[in-house]
Amino acid sequence: MSANHGALSAHRPALRPDILLSPPLLRGPTTVHLVKDPSDGSCFAVGVREYFLISRLDGKRSTREIEVEYAAAFGRRLGDAHWHQLLTLLGSRRLLAGAEPPPASPSPASPFSGTLYRGSVRLVADADATTSKLHRALRPVLRAPALLVLLAFCLAMEVVLAADTADLARDTWWLFHQPMALLGVFTLLWLSTVGHELAHGVAARHLGGTVSEIGLRWRLPVAIMYCRVGNYRFLPRRRQQLAIGAAGAFANLLFLLPFAAWWALLEPADPTRRVLSGLLLLGSCQALVNLLPLPPLDGYTMLGHALRVDDYAPQSGHYLRLRLRDRHATAAYPDRARLLYTAYAIGSSVVVLVLAGVVATAACFLLVA
Template structure:
């Protein structure tokens, strides 16, 4: 099926279909506008469209004629599209190669690779990251079923409750760990392994929800060396909760990783040194996991905040809106009410999280300095 010529009359029986691999995302607040993200996975080109265009794109599956699309559009928006508007829309989609049968444009240019030096750089570790995560997903899929996942999460909550109740003991053990170079290196190695599992968890959960993992690699900004996982179609996963699950998967993996060490600490420590090392590891691993949930870019918590508020570029958009609101600029009234609430709630949430973090650090320092 091919798109009709740009200047020819568009027959009402024409059944437009998007090319296979074209993804249309859900509605997102982008400042005062509401947009949908569109991506051609074959070329890598991505676009933003408005809600009305997205309404039509969602229905261009080759089964609806233009007359039917026009009727559905009029029922939803109270206005029919004219001949010129149809011609303009189809010509635009055809030019961008989004319609089945239209010439496909050249692939989007790849971003230039960052120069790799001793001090900073990235290194791909897997030739086919998607195939690797697919194999991992096949192995681990039973653990993603609620019957297995819910008990594991309950164990995580139980360990975190025990950590809160015995925070003083864990702090003392952590202070002792930092004075023991051998145990400190062992703990650092285990925490780095937890970081690697964190990234793989993102990929496996994304794959579980139909995502495509583009890259798994190593990134270093000395002295920090971490793994990373890039989910190519993260904004287009089928539901908002699938995207939130993908974003939170890494922190959950960090906490699951701590369960055997928590069991050794609480239930069957073979000796005092092992008990203290496990207590310190549980505390440091918990800090590592929760730090990733702080809602600031580029952390996982920021991705979660964006999904919860259905916003695009939440940090920048919130800052822009706050500036307008504080100046009583009339442009602030152009923002939809849900967007205004999101842009006000986000900085308040960040301040609360940072205040809570500061309070926890103060309490920890007070305990270590005074023993109370």
């Protein structure tokens, strides 16, 4: 027994270098970390204590040294049984150094999935390589000074448009009575969604993320592009995750900039200016609404990253239902969880009500205009 214990104490286990560990995430009443194997995409959650141990499996520290750190952090020592359980789990999932990674899931023979009514299609064979090429081409404008200048132009555009909201709304109402012009505007807005999705991928490549898939998803009569960022949840800094989330709306606004300049140069009575008014109003709404903290919008994803909360909306709903049934059922929730879940339940309801009020007010304004 002592020989086995001595051998285990001297053991220096290590994770495979490609294994991804997430920052701490609030999930219900507990804090978890995600562990992902990028070779096959498998992912599971562990608690804070398990993460403490896993994150220190670097091949340099012995289990004995890690035990000392663990005792200092949590006030208790680990036994051999704990180590056997943890290392057996990691070994069974092939996460330890020296283990062969599990075979990658084979790509479907067909890029299509779903049905004619609802489905998706992959548009490129290697999404990461495609976004890498785009990133190299756009690298000069991805530097902070250039981005700040472009952001300033976008904000100035929105300020000018906000000051002219009434005229923009009237021109948009006129546009809805011009079928061909309206078709052209919606085609441009659809194209801006392509830029929106690719911007997520380019931002991910710029900040150390990877892109797993680019494709087209449809639920007739609507079809939109999508871009899946593979490991943004595992990036260490919030600002990296927030930048990737905000990149899509930023790209939408950049798309509008040349049309805004064109609009500003035309006379108010020019029919082209009225068409551009509709494009600018609808495009601005498209970009800004996407920043609202409601699922499945980018603003909701960004809020979760900013607060380090996983499954924010579902967990808030679950907490609120428990609270309404029996307030003692939520005793296990820490104060931070209670505050965040209550705030989201109330805040998201207010956002929905305000949004509904804005839409109703705009409809009434247009009907009497």
